[in-house]
Amino acid sequence: MLYIVGLGPGSAELMSPMAQNALENVDVIVGYTTYIKLVKEYIKDKEVVNTGMKREIDRCKKAIELAENGQDVAVISSGDSGIYGMAGLIMEILASQNSNLKIKVVPGITASIGGAALLGAPLMNDFCHISLSDLMTPWEIIDKRLNAAAQGDFVICLYNPKSKGRPNHLKKALDIISTYKGEETIVGIAKDIGRKKEKVIVTTIKDLDDSIVDMTTTVIVGNKFTKVYNGMMYTPRGYNL
Amino acid sequence: MLYIVGLGPGSAELMSPMAQNALENVDVIVGYTTYIKLVKEYIKDKEVVNTGMKREIDRCKKAIELAENGQDVAVISSGDSGIYGMAGLIMEILASQNSNLKIKVVPGITASIGGAALLGAPLMNDFCHISLSDLMTPWEIIDKRLNAAAQGDFVICLYNPKSKGRPNHLKKALDIISTYKGEETIVGIAKDIGRKKEKVIVTTIKDLDDSIVDMTTTVIVGNKFTKVYNGMMYTPRGYNL
Numbered sequence: 001m002l003y004i005v006g007l008g009p010g011s012a013e014l015m016s017p018m019a020q021n022a023l024e025n026v027d028v029i030v031g032y033t034t035y036i037k038l039v040k041e042y043i044k045d046k047e048v049v050n051t052g053m054k055r056e057i058d059r060c061k062k063a064i065e066l067a068e069n070g071q072d073v074a075v076i077s078s079g080d081s082g083i084y085g086m087a088g089l090i091m092e093i094l095a096s097q098n099s100n101l102k103i104k105v106v107p108g109i110t111a112s113i114g115g116a117a118l119l120g121a122p123l124m125n126d127f128c129h130i131s132l133s134d135l136m137t138p139w140e141i142i143d144k145r146l147n148a149a150a151q152g153d154f155v156i157c158l159y160n161p162k163s164k165g166r167p168n169h170l171k172k173a174l175d176i177i178s179t180y181k182g183e184e185t186i187v188g189i190a191k192d193i194g195r196k197k198e199k200v201i202v203t204t205i206k207d208l209d210d211s212i213v214d215m216t217t218t219v220i221v222g223n224k225f226t227k228v229y230n231g232m233m234y235t236p237r238g239y240n241l
Numbered sequence: 242m243l244y245i246v247g248l249g250p251g252s253a254e255l256m257s258p259m260a261q262n263a264l265e266n267v268d269v270i271v272g273y274t275t276y277i278k279l280v281k282e283y284i285k286d287k288e289v290v291n292t293g294m295k296r297e298i299d300r301c302k303k304a305i306e307l308a309e310n311g312q313d314v315a316v317i318s319s320g321d322s323g324i325y326g327m328a329g330l331i332m333e334i335l336a337s338q339n340s341n342l343k344i345k346v347v348p349g350i351t352a353s354i355g356g357a358a359l360l361g362a363p364l365m366n367d368f369c370h371i372s373l374s375d376l377m378t379p380w381e382i383i384d385k386r387l388n389a390a391a392q393g394d395f396v397i398c399l400y401n402p403k404s405k406g407r408p409n410h411l412k413k414a415l416d417i418i419s420t421y422k423g424e425e426t427i428v429g430i431a432k433d434i435g436r437k438k439e440k441v442i443v444t445t446i447k448d449l450d451d452s453i454v455d456m457t458t459t460v461i462v463g464n465k466f467t468k469v470y471n472g473m474m475y476t477p478r479g480y481n482l
Contacts, residue, residue: 013259014348016249057480080350080364082357084478088365091475096482100471105358107255107350109321116323117346123321124329125378126386128369128395136479137366145367145393152389153382154369230341234332237325238377239298241337 002067002101003074004090006081006108007038010194014114019106022074030063031076032056039076060089068101080110084131084159111218112157115190118200120232122188122220127155132162132169146173150180155226155235158219162210170210170219177221178205186222186233189213202233243308243342244315245331247322247349248279251435255355260347263315271304272317273297280317301330309342321351325372325400352459353398356431359441361473363429363461368396373403373410387414391421396467396476399460403451411451411460418462419446427463427474430454443474 003022008014023029023042030049031039049062060075067073077085087105094101116123128149134142149156156177161170178185183206191199191212201212205221213219226235244263249255264270264283271290272280290307292300301316308314318326328346335342357364369390375383390397397418402411419426424447432440432453442453446462454460467476 008257011259013262014257016255016257016350018252018254021254057482080354080358082354082362083364085365087358087362088475088478089480091362091470091473092477092480092482095468095470095475105362107354107358109257109348109350110354113321113323113348113351113354117321117328117348121323121328121332121346123324123370124326126369126371126383128367128390129364130367141394142367145395148389148393148395149369152386154386154389227336229332229336232332234329234336236333237329239330239333241298241333 001072002063002090002103003106004081004087004103005074005076005106006085007035007076007078008109008194009079009111009114010038014109014194016106016108019108022106026072026074028066028071028073029076030059030073032059035076035078038078056086056089060086060093064090064093064099064101068099080108081105082107083110083129111159111190111193112220114193115188115218116220118190118193118198119188119202119220121234122155122222122226124235124237125155125223127157129157129159131159132166132173133160134166143176146176150177153181153223155223156221158221160215161217161219162213163215170213174205174208181224185224186226186228188220188233189217190220191217193218202228202231242313243304243331243344244347245322245328245344246315246317246347247326248276248317248319249350249435250320250352250355251279255350255435257347257349260349263347267313267315269307269312269314270317271300271314273300276317276319279319297327297330301327301334305331305334305340305342309340321349322346323348324351324370352400352431352434353461355434356429356459357461359431359434359439360429360443360461362475363396363463363467365476365478366396366464368398370398370400372400373407373414374401375407384417387417391418394422394464396464397462399462401456402458402460403454404456411454415446415449422465426465427467427469429461429474430458431461432458434459443469443472
């Protein structure tokens with residue numbers, strides 16, 4: 001059996017018992033080096049297949065091969081394994097190989113949900129997730145989705161907001177969003193969620209200093225009704241109090 | 242301290258250790274009767290405040306009052322407490338009362354993530370959450386968001402898809418979505434996730450029989466590239482295999 005396991009945002013406190021059980025019981029754990037460090041207590045005498053970033057196709061193919069040979073294998077992702085994670089890639093490979101391998105996706109708490117809990121309650125009304133990485137999605141599609149999401153006044157969770165290779169994507173995205181929502185729209189930043197360096201900031205599009213934003217950061221842009229209280233942000237649901 | 246705790250989709254296996262610890266350590270647990278049943282092993286000699294559906298404002302006010310009087314209180318929601326859950330309502334009430342009460346939001350696995358794991362990997366590309374309940378959001382806004390989300394070809398997670406009071410909302414929503422995406426678009430249905438009666442169906446907009454859909458169901462509509470393999474649905478991320 002091949003388990004595709006979401007570890008949650010980073011701390012053991014947010015990893016589900018289902019994920020813990022899978023990691024305890026498999027023969028092999030497969031993952032990107034950074035994530036293998038998060039599960040070191042489960043490794044003990046297990047086989048570990050770890051490779052660096054951008055080697056995920058190799059890792060997934062190896063995991064499938066081992067599972068097809070009868071071993072129980074866990075492929076790990078941070079957050080949820082089905083949200084920009086490894087579950088989809090595994091399924092793409094299985095389909096391309098016409099394989100009947102049985103898989104089990106073990107869900108996890110994705111960065112937006114972990115970040116939202118630290119920021120307050122920004123996701124109380126309809127929301128979107130958009131990845132600003134154009135490695136695999138052309139910028140024209142990302143641009144179109146940013147326009148659609150802002151026009152619909154969704155709360156918008158931005159994944160992969162900025163990296164060395166794309167230092168201006170967050171700024172470009174916020175420029176598009178503020179055309180519809182205005183520059184006073186509340187923005188929350190959650191960085192290194194569930195880790196020692198964890199940090200959150202609540203600000204506005206206008207006042208955002210994006211120098212702290214990198215690939216370990218989730219950015220949540222409120223809707224037109226999102227408010228700040230006691231340093232936290234929340235989006236009203238529409239109750240009559 | 243007031244904890245606002247997300248229980249996950251329903252099974253203990255998907256409730257985080259952070260949620261379990263909060264439930265073990267508080268003096269009072271507050272929640273809708275159905276959710277109190279999910280945490281009965283934590284109750285023992287604790288005080289329980291439970292009321293029926295649509296009494297959530299009363300419950301949250303009571304929880305705030307108890308916490309302000311020095312007790313440790315947990316308000317529980319299924320799924321994630323910040324996604325159409327109790328966290329936002331608590332913050333709205335605190336703001337209206339100008340209260341400085343300290344709160345801690347404990348995140349959980351929301352229905353779309355739990356459902357996606359059972360369905361395969363539908364959320365591998367940009368996606369939206371839209372609630373079809375017009376109890377607190379006017380249908381005009383829901384309609385606008387359905388149009389925006391479909392136009393941007395987001396994967397769309399529909400919460401509260403249908404109830405006795407609004408039997409036609411899912412049909413109306415799918416009619417709007419199929420205008421942009423086409424009737425052959427893949428749809429996944431996840432019902433009673435993490436419970437004994439758990440059921441998933443993978444179909445298309447055209448072939449969907451919505452008679453099994455009710456308030457315990459999450460509907461996930463794919464994007465134009467979402468595919469079916471081995472009875473599961475997945476949305477390609479864009480890898481070159």
